Amino acid sequence: MSTLEIKDLHVTVETEQGTKEILRGVTLTINSGETHAIMGPNGSGKSTLAYSVAGHPKYTITSGTVTLDGEDVLAMSVDERARAGLFLAMQYPVEVPGVTVSNFLRTAKTAIDGEAPKLRTWVKDLKQSMNDLKMDPTVSERGVNEGFSGGEKKRHEILQMELLKPKIAILDETDSGLDVDALRIVSEGVNRAKESTGAGVLLITHYTRILRYIKPDFVHVFVDGRIAEEGGPELADRLEAEGYDRFQPVATPEATTPANA
Amino acid sequence: MSLLAQKNPAPEAHTDSVAAFVPDQSRAERTTSYAVSDFPVPSGREEEWRFTPVDRIRALFAETPGSALRREESVPDGVTVSTVSTAEWQGSGAPKPADRAAVVAADQAESVTVIDVPAETELTEPVRLLLTGEGALAHGHTLVRVGNFAKATIVLRHEGDAQYSELLSVVVGDGADVTVVTVQEWADTALHLGQHDVVVGRDAKARHIAVTLGGGIVRLNTNASYAGPGGSFEALGVYFADSGQHQEHRLFVDHEAPHCRSNVEYKGALQGDSAHTVWVGDVLIRASAEGTDTYELNRNLILTDGARADSVPNLEIETGEIAGAGHASATGRFDDQQLFYLQARGIDEDTARRLVVRGFFASIVGRIGVPEVEEHLMAAIDRELEGTE
Ligand SMILES: Nc1ncnc2c1ncn2[C@@H]1O[C@H](COP(=O)(O)OP(=O)(O)O)[C@@H](O)[C@H]1O
Ligand SMILES: [Mg+2]
Numbered sequence: 001m002s003t004l005e006i007k008d009l010h011v012t013v014e015t016e017q018g019t020k021e022i023l024r025g026v027t028l029t030i031n032s033g034e035t036h037a038i039m040g041p042n043g044s045g046k047s048t049l050a051y052s053v054a055g056h057p058k059y060t061i062t063s064g065t066v067t068l069d070g071e072d073v074l075a076m077s078v079d080e081r082a083r084a085g086l087f088l089a090m091q092y093p094v095e096v097p098g099v100t101v102s103n104f105l106r107t108a109k110t111a112i113d114g115e116a117p118k119l120r121t122w123v124k125d126l127k128q129s130m131n132d133l134k135m136d137p138t139v140s141e142r143g144v145n146e147g148f149s150g151g152e153k154k155r156h157e158i159l160q161m162e163l164l165k166p167k168i169a170i171l172d173e174t175d176s177g178l179d180v181d182a183l184r185i186v187s188e189g190v191n192r193a194k195e196s197t198g199a200g201v202l203l204i205t206h207y208t209r210i211l212r213y214i215k216p217d218f219v220h221v222f223v224d225g226r227i228a229e230e231g232g233p234e235l236a237d238r239l240e241a242e243g244y245d246r247f248q249p250v251a252t253p254e255a256t257t258p259a260n261a
Numbered sequence: 262m263s264l265l266a267q268k269n270p271a272p273e274a275h276t277d278s279v280a281a282f283v284p285d286q287s288r289a290e291r292t293t294s295y296a297v298s299d300f301p302v303p304s305g306r307e308e309e310w311r312f313t314p315v316d317r318i319r320a321l322f323a324e325t326p327g328s329a330l331r332r333e334e335s336v337p338d339g340v341t342v343s344t345v346s347t348a349e350w351q352g353s354g355a356p357k358p359a360d361r362a363a364v365v366a367a368d369q370a371e372s373v374t375v376i377d378v379p380a381e382t383e384l385t386e387p388v389r390l391l392l393t394g395e396g397a398l399a400h401g402h403t404l405v406r407v408g409n410f411a412k413a414t415i416v417l418r419h420e421g422d423a424q425y426s427e428l429l430s431v432v433v434g435d436g437a438d439v440t441v442v443t444v445q446e447w448a449d450t451a452l453h454l455g456q457h458d459v460v461v462g463r464d465a466k467a468r469h470i471a472v473t474l475g476g477g478i479v480r481l482n483t484n485a486s487y488a489g490p491g492g493s494f495e496a497l498g499v500y501f502a503d504s505g506q507h508q509e510h511r512l513f514v515d516h517e518a519p520h521c522r523s524n525v526e527y528k529g530a531l532q533g534d535s536a537h538t539v540w541v542g543d544v545l546i547r548a549s550a551e552g553t554d555t556y557e558l559n560r561n562l563i564l565t566d567g568a569r570a571d572s573v574p575n576l577e578i579e580t581g582e583i584a585g586a587g588h589a590s591a592t593g594r595f596d597d598q599q600l601f602y603l604q605a606r607g608i609d610e611d612t613a614r615r616l617v618v619r620g621f622f623a624s625i626v627g628r629i630g631v632p633e634v635e636e637h638l639m640a641a642i643d644r645e646l647e648g649t650e
Contacts, residue, residue: 055604055605056601057601077610078601079604079606079607079613082605088605090605094596094598096599097620098619098620098622099620103616104616107612107616108606108607108608111607111609112606112607144602160606164606
């Protein structure tokens with residue numbers, strides 16, 4: 001049983017116009033086995049939350065805490081966070097030319113487990129997972145994300161989730177750019193990984209359609225750098241029907257200057 | 262008449278890629294000669310010396326006798342290593358010296374070493390020469406003659422410390438298949454100026470592979486020409502420059518015979534203050550070279566601030582009847598996004614860096630085709646990276 005606890009997280013980035021606050025007090029707790037959906041309009045700070053928890057150097061945490069089973073995540077390096085059991089499936093996975101997928105996955109697995117996987121079971125697991133995700137076996141000899149289609153990149157992210165078996169997985173718009181078939185395959189992969197490891201999942205999405213395949217226990221509406229409303233799966237249905245309009249800041253002085261500022 | 266060539270102003274080649282440009286003078290017009298007096302001592306302002314710290318290599322322009330490098334060799338059956346007269350070398354089909362250092366090397370070398378691979382000999386093991394500098398001025402003059410339809414790999418390794426200039430001529434017979442590998446693993450103080458000429462026979466296949474890791478100043482001019490149609494030349498290069506090192510690779514592929522191919526691919530990594538690399542890729546497609554297919558690529562990966570990579574592709578095309586002519590040149594910084602991605606999968610920073618740099622070189626290293634060189638090179642790259650921090 002693991003718990004990721006995010007408390008009153010404030011995050012800024014440096015932009016050409018100066019320092020910009022993007023997360024303005026995010027509080028969220030995710031336990032093993034739970035699925036939390038974070039839904040929000042583009043630019044509301046969803047990816048910033050994901051990157052900040054993963055430790056991307058571009059984001060500065062100005063206040064708040066993040067702990068995993070009581071351990072201070074913010075004090076860890078990026079790789080330490082991953083070894084502690086956090087996983088981020090990225091919205092835009094990065095190409096690493098010349099590093100083969102198989103070499104990359106084996107290196108990552110070895111790093112996470114602290115020892116090299118047994119060759120026979122590893123080869124079998126890799127093959128099985130790639131097959132389940134309907135990935136072409138030749139992908140393993142290609143460079144990481146090198147020339148991958150959008151769908152291949154997302155499958156590759158979920159392949160890593162299945163193989164690396166994190167305690168808590170953050171999936172940043174894993175559904176974007178996928179057609180219906182690919183969405184179903186990828187969602188099944190997430191459900192399989194969840195079932196076999198009991199991971200907690202933070203599912204970031206702009207649309208509700210992935211929630212037909214991955215059932216959230218909790219839904220958080222994310223607007224303007226913080227959670228605007230929380231509820232159960234029914235909240236997603238409401239968003240489906242109404243959109244984000246009622247959460248969008250209206251052009252009034254109150255809206256541009258946050259109430260608690 | 263240049264049909265496809267464009268004239269650009271002299272490029273300010275910093276860390277950006279540079280569009281191909283054609284110098285005011287055609288590449289064909291550079292001096293070649295057996296006479297030292299035909300080559301004034303470079304000032305550093307000449308087009309072909311403008312990137313080189315000429316003041317530090319004066320010893321190699323002087324007509325001063327030196328010694329030879331210590332040579333250990335491993336020569337497969339059927340291959341002979343001996344010496345020939347200057348006259349025989351001049352009649353071998355080898356091109357003439359093309360700069361001051363090369364002409365001095367030919368003039369001052371004690372003898373012309375010749376490596377003969379007889380016609381139709383197919384070697385299964387490389388010819389290996391280990392050349393070691395012993396801290397002195399040295400001149401080398403080597404002729405490699407590969408007979409028709411022979412198949413051979415020749416590996417030259419340079420170690421130790423020296424002020425070394427050399428002229429190496431590789432004359433490849435018709436239908437032969439030759440790979441020459443030159444590995445520079447000098448001590449940090451060594452100076453090495455080389456002219457390597459490869460003359461590709463009719464329907465022959467020649468590959469020149471340069472691996473430069475050590476040395477204070479290493480400057481290699483690799484020139485390819487074709488003795489008949491149907492030849493193919495490939496030049497691969499890998500270099501890794503540290504603080505204080507100057508590594509310069511100049512390629513010139515002279516397409517005169519029709520229906521020949523050339524492919525040049527060099528990749529370099531730089532780290533540390535004042536690490537400097539230069540890559541110049543000249544390709545000339547003469548009016549007679551119909552059906553030419555050529556491509557050249559240079560990529561540089563800058564690992565730390567303060568390093569500088571110059572990259573200058575020059576393409577001169579005098580006929581429209583070609584199969585293909587392209588070039589690419591790019592210099593980029595180490596990509597922190599790649600590092601983040603790998604670290605986010607639990608991989609520690611050092612390992613992640615090593616993966617990225619190995620990946621960068623992989624496309625070339627995997628094509629060297631000489632396993633002992635590939636393995637040695639990957640291990641050497643790992644060692645270079647360990648020196649980073
Ligand atoms: N590195 C950055 N530099 C500048 N602005 C950024 C950076 N990252 C995010 N932002 C800005 O922060 C806001 C939130 O972005 P993001 O977290 O990507 O939102 P979402 O994932 O919800 O679409 C946007 O206005 C975006 O332009
Ligand atoms: Mg996003």
